[in-house]
Amino acid sequence: MKDLETKEIAFRELYSRFSGRVFAYCKRMISDTGAQEDIFQEVFISLLRAAEQDKDIQCVLAFLLGATKNLSINHYRNQKQFIDISSIDIIDSTNTDNLELSEMMGKAIELLPEHYREAIVLHNYMGFSYEEIANIRNISLQDVKNHISRGKQKLRSILKLYFEYK
């Protein structure tokens, strides 16, 4: 098999396995809609480049997550757009009547404090265990538990009217 074919097969396989989770992470962690897809593309290209440079990739998903975070940080370096409005608990239902679940969830998650949001996205969208999240974020397991449970409580209260309406 030719080298290029080999490379392509490997890349397609990796894309097949991880694109959903990386895409979900981009959608839920990056508020700039235009940047979401750009960063998503760049993440996979950076994986390919790293492989071509024979970099030691111990865990592909961790690499993709790191690349996504780095690219996000670069993107927001000059335009900080993470919204920290932890005091907001409820979305006015009049603005959400026509929103589908995905849009609604996206907006609700965006309102979470960043450390809550990332913990929930890593667990519920990327499939990392609590222990893995603790390692990734270099925090204690108890902190992860707190972030996820408190984050979900906040999320529930944000979505309360939406759920009741539905």
Added chain:
Amino acid sequence: MSIDNQAYKDLIYLHIDGQTNEAESQALFKAMAEDSELRQEFDEAVRLDKALMLDKSELLPPPSLSAKVFEKAGFAKEAEEAVPVAGMFSKLLSGVATAVVLSSIAFTGLTMLNEMNKPDGSGEIAKDVNAQIARQYDMKANNANTPIASTSLSSEQDIRLKDNSNNIYSNSKINNNRSINIKDDNSAKNKNAKLATDKHLNAKQSEEKLSESIALNAEDIISEERKETASYTDFYALASSEIRGQYAGNINPIFGASGNEYLPIDVDYSGNSDFSVTLNGLLNTNYFPNRTIFQSNDPLQNVNLSLSYHYDDSQAFGIELGAEDLQVYEISQVGAKFKFDLKPTLYWLGLSYRYSFNELIDDVPLRLYSQVAVGGSKYGPVTKLGAGLSYQLSNRFTLSLGYNWTSLMYTHMSTYWFTHKTGLNYSISYKL
């Protein structure tokens, strides 16, 4: 809201994520039984969890975005097949298909191997074991009576195979060529097992050196549950055919991360036979005693062929048939004169013993060897001593270059005489 109530609310979400222990869960349910606010929180938490799952399943990159990624990557072909498939049914189908394909590969390869191993009578047994292996793909086996093959990754690339009593039966390393050298500690035999699935072979292409292929391979052979966090250290392999045959009754030749994951991959056992054929060539440099003036380096007159049995990784016994020139004269008396007829080509048949030392450099199959051979010829016994370097080109081929001393003892007029020669010895071995 009381602190206790907040703590119970935290427990609700942790319970749904499976993060509470039994005592915490019991306390939570007891509290919920008495508190309607907690019950409502629980219902809403479950609803939120379902909504998160649904949201996740709907978040897939659109085909147009996937196409852009592949275009940027230089793979302009349609990316449809790479778009992830959502839904439990599709995942199940995908998992089953993967299991079937991998199991088929493993089963086919191992069955073929067993056919080759039939002379020792273990073929049929091993075949049954292999069928079992194939079925065990991606299954968890916690039964204490199940033969255990567990790994202990003491360092990044070490793989060890143990039995129920934690005896180490094999010790292997994944070298830079992605082939696995399995060493059976009991018999000290080295076995080479190359990872032979397509993807492994792909990863082996050194020019490409695709890290993602390596990671991918790791994921191919670990369980579905753990594939996301796979790393190169998660490589596992089947034991060599020899180990499987020898310990088929009490060992399951599959490596797993924690001893309860049975994950076969296909292994190419080529070159794992204990027998090899070697073609030796000699380049004579000196003859003793130097009264002999004839010197020949005719390749056809300086070769020997040997069939060797590799007792273990270091020792080999062989039968050698040689044709080489040693300075021998047939003397006949014609009247008062003696007539000397040079008989440069000497055929001899003998036994040899070769000892190979450990690799000079880790993971480079370059080794020192020494060899002795004793045989008989028409004129008398032949003795050969040699030493040199051997380099293993592949599972099957080994090249050697060394220096050789050959001696022939013969009788003449009731007196024992010796003739010797030294020279370079070069050989190529083919493992059967």
